[in-house]
Amino acid sequence: MTEIPATEEEAAAVAAAIERGRLLFAKECEFVMGVAKEAQLPAAELPEIAFAGRSNVGKSSLLNALTNRNSLARTSNTPGRTREVNFFRLGGRLMLVDLPGYGYAKAGKEEIARWNKLIEDYLRGRSNLRRVCLLIDARRGIGEPDRKVMEMLDKAAVVYQIILTKVDKEKVGALAKIQEKAALEVSRHGAAYPDIMATSSAKKTGLAEVRAACAALAESNAVDSGPSETPTETSPETIPKTPLADPS
Ligand SMILES: Nc1nc2c(ncn2[C@@H]2O[C@H](COP(=O)(O)OP(=O)(O)OP(=O)(O)O)[C@@H](O)[C@H]2O)c(=O)[nH]1
Ligand SMILES: [Mg+2]
Numbered sequence: 001m002t003e004i005p006a007t008e009e010e011a012a013a014v015a016a017a018i019e020r021g022r023l024l025f026a027k028e029c030e031f032v033m034g035v036a037k038e039a040q041l042p043a044a045e046l047p048e049i050a051f052a053g054r055s056n057v058g059k060s061s062l063l064n065a066l067t068n069r070n071s072l073a074r075t076s077n078t079p080g081r082t083r084e085v086n087f088f089r090l091g092g093r094l095m096l097v098d099l100p101g102y103g104y105a106k107a108g109k110e111e112i113a114r115w116n117k118l119i120e121d122y123l124r125g126r127s128n129l130r131r132v133c134l135l136i137d138a139r140r141g142i143g144e145p146d147r148k149v150m151e152m153l154d155k156a157a158v159v160y161q162i163i164l165t166k167v168d169k170e171k172v173g174a175l176a177k178i179q180e181k182a183a184l185e186v187s188r189h190g191a192a193y194p195d196i197m198a199t200s201s202a203k204k205t206g207l208a209e210v211r212a213a214c215a216a217l218a219e220s221n222a223v224d225s226g227p228s229e230t231p232t233e234t235s236p237e238t239i240p241k242t243p244l245a246d247p248s
Pocket of ligand 2: 100101
């Protein structure tokens with residue numbers, strides 16, 4: 001979904017948004033804490049953006065890539081690596097939240113139930129949560145476990161945005177179809193942003209656009225009230241759509 005700005009002003013606004021994203025993510029990012037129970041959640045001191053998605057989809061890798069760190073968030077070939085809700089403070093302006101993955105079949109039943117409860121408690125009850133980035137593996141598309149989370153977010157009126165991951169593994173043509181299909185599905189969900197971002201942490205694709213969207217949310221004082229809001233200068237609506245990945 002490549003979108004070329006229609007006017008010079010629009011192009012300038014997009015460039016400025018990208019630059020604000022770059023500046024924000026050039027700031028210090030520090031691990032604050034990992035939380036295993038809702039009762040341990042830190043005070044809601046900053047605007048928050050959470051990264052949710054199936055186990056192994058690339059949440060921790062995306063956080064590392066966005067912040068230009070190799071090992072800020074722990075990543076692994078083994079699904080189920082992130083077991084707590086991990087909080088990272090970015091430049092004293094924004095809290096980035098790395099969630100445990102859902103849909104990890106090999107964990108014990110009790111453990112899965114505990115993680116799911118933790119994720120749900122967090123997502124439902126966080127007053128300063130500006131946006132959930134719902135990560136979807138570009139090769140798999142939106143699946144049943146993702147739909148359940150989308151429905152839960154719709155019901156809780158928590159605004160979310162789909163971010164495709166690992167687009168380096170897909171060809172441009174196939175990726176465009178996956179984006180279209182995801183956009184169609186998302187259009188039926190009240191709390192979802194219509195724009196589907198496409199990223200690769202491995203190839204650093206689409207990162208500038210995600211940073212820009214995060215910066216716009218960090219700057220706006222109001223809690224993100226969703227896709228129907230009239231765009232403002234710092235609104236995420238002014239953020240460019242992610243160009244398709246170059247598979248080379
Ligand atoms: N090719 C490719 N591989 C990726 C990309 N992002 C992540 N991976 C790989 O996917 C695997 C899982 O990545 P993680 O970032 O740990 O995934 P996660 O969603 O945090 O997983 P959990 O913490 O288990 O929920 C690792 O082997 C990463 O190297 C990407 O953009 N491209
Ligand atoms: Mg992880």
